[in-house]
Amino acid sequence: MFNKILATSVVTVGLMMTVSISAAQANPKAMTWKVFGKPLVVNSKTYVLFGSDNEQPDGTNPYEGDTNINEYRSLLCIKKTNALAPVGLPPSSITPGGATKNSWSGGTVLVIPNIQGKQLTSQAVADNICNQVGQIVRGVSGYRMAEFHDGTGIYAGWSFWAQAYGDINGLARCSRYWVNINDQPATPW
Template sequence: MPRTTLSAPRSLARLSLAAVAISASLGLNPVSAQRTPAGSLSAAPGAALAAALPDLPESPVADEAAGNLRAASPNAAEAELARGCRDNLLQNGDVSTFTMGGSTNFPPSVVPGWSPSVHSPQVSPTPGFGGARGWLLAWGYGQGGESFQQNVNLPAGTYRLTLATRQHNASTNPTPARYRVAFRNGATPNPWGTPGAATLDSAPMTNANWATQTYTFTTTTATNVMQVNTFNANSTSAVRGRPDRVSWMAYDSFCLQAVKPEARRRGMTWVVREVRNGAVNVGNHAGTNPYVGDTPETAILPMLCIRQTGLPVPAGIVPDFYHGWSGGEVRLTTPVTGSVLNSPAIANGICAAQFGTGWRMGEFHDGNGGHTYWAKLGHPALLEAFRAKTKFWAAINDQPANVWNSVP
């Protein structure tokens, strides 16, 4: 068969595409259904149905020696930055590097970073998302099909995945089609029926043009593989001998990034330590940190308020430096999110709004010492807090341990 040579520049800055040599008849028809060697997927549910699908001819490719068709970025980091994917955790995420073998299947074609999980997904050397050459293709139905994967090394954490997909436009493609991206510890021969540590299932899709999808997800365990498969919910798709009922999805431009936790401020919290003779002792608990704060600003807790009026020390209370007498009454507000406490004025205003003139946020040194102090018990919420060991926001005026002045 005569050979045609194509060459085209990549659209990304400073990238070039090596000369391509493929058959002029390459159409990448959606008929990839080569079987995996017998027994290699014996554990897969639905394997008998998948095996019943007939072998179909692959898209024609010129009789070229491996290596004649390449599309490689001279600088992978530059390529990722150019397409807006800094610190991509995936190799060859835009499928810009590949080597065509004797078929569009890989293998025999080679796509660095990517490998088949189930049966024989394909790589296309034609323009994909953004106009750059190279994208992946896989068919699937409710219980079987093709799957591909990439090995990863993801500690437990939060990640963001973006990819471009489209339903492959073919008359044998029932709509809508769907896809699954799952992060696992080891690939499974049955990705259709096995969820991962994180499982990202698309909505039903009918788009014939490329569209990007973005997911933010959290894993609580480390994972070492990202596995991708196509599927659909067409009840007739599992009918034995009906390859025309499988759906096809095209995939390109994978970008996987770690999401750094948002820096948060902290505030100091206290508890009710003792109730005696109409008085209450408020102060530190085992986790209190009066130097940098101990509780994230996202916590929703009551706030300590005080009104000092020169009250005498009650009978039975003997103040000292660490258990001073405040000369006032304390109360607890309704729970507030710490992030609203952006200044002492705001905190004091909350106390005044709930309890009246003269009330302000309770402070570390209000007992003329530190760490704890006594005050008049004037509010039933304090008794409930004592019984439940509820924490509440308290202020300190000489340390960066408040939400408004702690260091994120």
């Protein structure tokens, strides 16, 4: 009798685990950002504001992800240069929760189009893609996947300004960019 109860329990637990794993994997999502406004040109350099939005149904969700990782989006990469914020860049602001948004990133961005989210299997893989393309396109190493908190200021997050070269694929406002978040599970991996 004990063996029959134990076998039934094991089968039941196994089925419950299979169902919960399948449900979690059915719609895996990761966080994406968009471009806000038009690029700003200051002293013949171009700056772009990237950030999270709350447009529905596809707005940014930094907690659970907002875009299925089977979809193709551009990968937003950044190289931190620790450059000072350019004079003429709009000031940052503080959210009601105390985060600094619209701040200067201290870096340059690179966009890699047509990356399927599930190709980004780890932080190291995403950073390596950014670094390799940075070396090929710009002849510079040190690019990595951009991160939710890449701005400056106390509790930086939600958006940042960065220097951009060229048109960055038209900077279409409807385009969304894969962006990492280091303190939430909304990453592609």
